Amino acid sequence: MVGFGLPIIVMGAASLLMIPAMIAASGKVAWGVIALGQTIGAIGGVVVGYGWGWFGPSIIARNSPTGRRKDYLESIVARGVLLMPAIAVATVAAYVLAPTLPLFAVGGALYAVLAGLDASWYFIGQAKPYALLAFDTLPRVAGVALALGLMISGYSALVGQIGMCAGSLLAFASSTTRILRETKRQGAERSQLRAPWTVLATYRHGVASAFFSSTYRAAPLAIVSVTAPDIQPAFAIADKVKAQFLIASSPAITILQGWVPRGAGSNQARRANAALLSTLAFILALGIGISLLVPSLVSWLGNGQISLSRVTVALLSACVSVAVFESVLERAVLATFRQLRVVALALVAGSSVGLLLVALGAAKFGTAGALGGVLAGSLVCVAIELVAYTRVMRHVVHVDTKEPLRAQQSSGDI
Structure with a gap:
């Protein structure tokens, strides 16, 4: 509980600090628009993540180093196929649905879609919470710190979203490097990866559950933005x-x-x-x-x-x-x-x-x-x-x- 709680506490505190900073930088209307964009983008993030957070830990926990390396690389390839379409749909939807300041909504949506690239499920399956903290959470916190620094320096909340996107990409690169180096050190052998369409078909019910769950959590804000x-x-x-x-x-x-x-x-x-x-x-x-x-x-x-x-x-x-x-x-x-x-x-x-x-x-x-x-x-x-x-x-x-x-x-x- 302590180990897995630390990344949550650290990232949660960083995210909470962003809210008053964004409101101070660009006003509560801009904050509301960014929140709308993040909510819409969260659906795209679930599509990119494809349910690995639901079934991934159990698969990783049962596998050899070779199997873990193959599973993670297959997830990267499959998610890579989904990434650009998800970004396109989420950002366009955010732009259209935002009542004002549509570019702010686009920035929020982009940040939320990139969350689908996270590797937390791998570290959970390996029962390594401190590796999760070091290679996934802290790079994201660095992105938040960059965003806070930019907004304190006088930049808008939109520029802050760009800083947070940089943190997400850094977390993906850091986690992937660590996972590949670790499995190689443990003796993982190269193996033939399945085609991305085969991987996506295998895990279709997992992503369906994750998608509908996240959509239901995301849709109310979009509905409120239109109806009230x-x-x-x-x-x-x-x-x-x-x-x-x-x-x-x-x-x-x-x-x-x-x-x-x-x-x-x-x-x-x-x-x-x-x-x-x-x-x-x-x-x-x-x-x-x-x-x-x-x-x-x-x-x-x-x-x-x-x-x-x-x-x-x-x-x-x-x-x-x-x-x-x-x-x-x-x-x-x-x-x-x-x-x-x-x-x-x-x-x-x-x-x-x-x-x-x-x-x-x-x-x-x-x-x-x-x-x-x-x-x-x-x-x-x-x-x-x-x-x-x-x-x-x-x-x-x-x-x-x-x-x-x-x-x-x-x-x-x-």
Whole structure:
């Protein structure tokens, strides 16, 4: 927890420092537009990442140096095929959807797409959090420091986004160099890489789950920008705070993602139940903590220009809590039992309900209404996934689940 928590804390703190700096440099409207661009670009980042954050750690953990080298190089080739189309679509969409200052939205979108090149899943699979900190996180922090320095020197928030993009590219280069050198030192042999289309087809259900999940988290801000532009800065702050709390909770999700599959047979069922019960206790405490911290945090992030009502804060707390439970259910539990297809279907159903309610709620009830729509969609998704989980638990005793993720990979049904 400490090792994997450090990169999250360091990068989270750096990201939070950027928000008031961008508002001070170019104003809250510019910040809202950048946040919109980042949200749109996050979808492209998921496409580029192609779900390696979901299934990658388990594959890396089970492989030899030669296999790890091959897996990582295949991921680079496959993601390289997706990178330029994702950048093109995300930046054009950001430019079109931005109500004002479209170039600021483009800068935010570009930065978010480049996040799909990260190698954190490799270091998680190797259980090397300090390598993650040194070769992935710190280069990104260097990009943030460059951006802060530029804005303090009088440059706009758009120039700050360019500095952050440089940090992302530096992190990719640093991580890749380290991984290739390490596997070579460990005796990795050169091997024939699969065609990128074969790799993409093999992992199609993993990326579907990641794509629908990230799309649902990204789409509400775009919808609010169109249906209720007056509340866009306030909703952008609420959405960013929600994202930061989810990031802060990710070390616990990462540990459970590896712990549940290490069981065998009925022991996996016991571990899955324990994971869900412990998560329920965790999100109860998390929800209370968020309710107490958010008002002061929003006031600081908004440079004293943005505030949220008590109802909005309560809904934000509920959104984060449900999202954490949903992540554990999907990544640590249902993924173990080869149910990523069910996850994708549940996310489609939840998104259909939630995004409609976001549009209606934002127009009628402002930020609170939009968050209420987000919460409703998440609850629909969790309900469907819990039904699938219950069904799997009835039969798990009779199914050999000793190595579920390897079976998924060999069947191409991950």
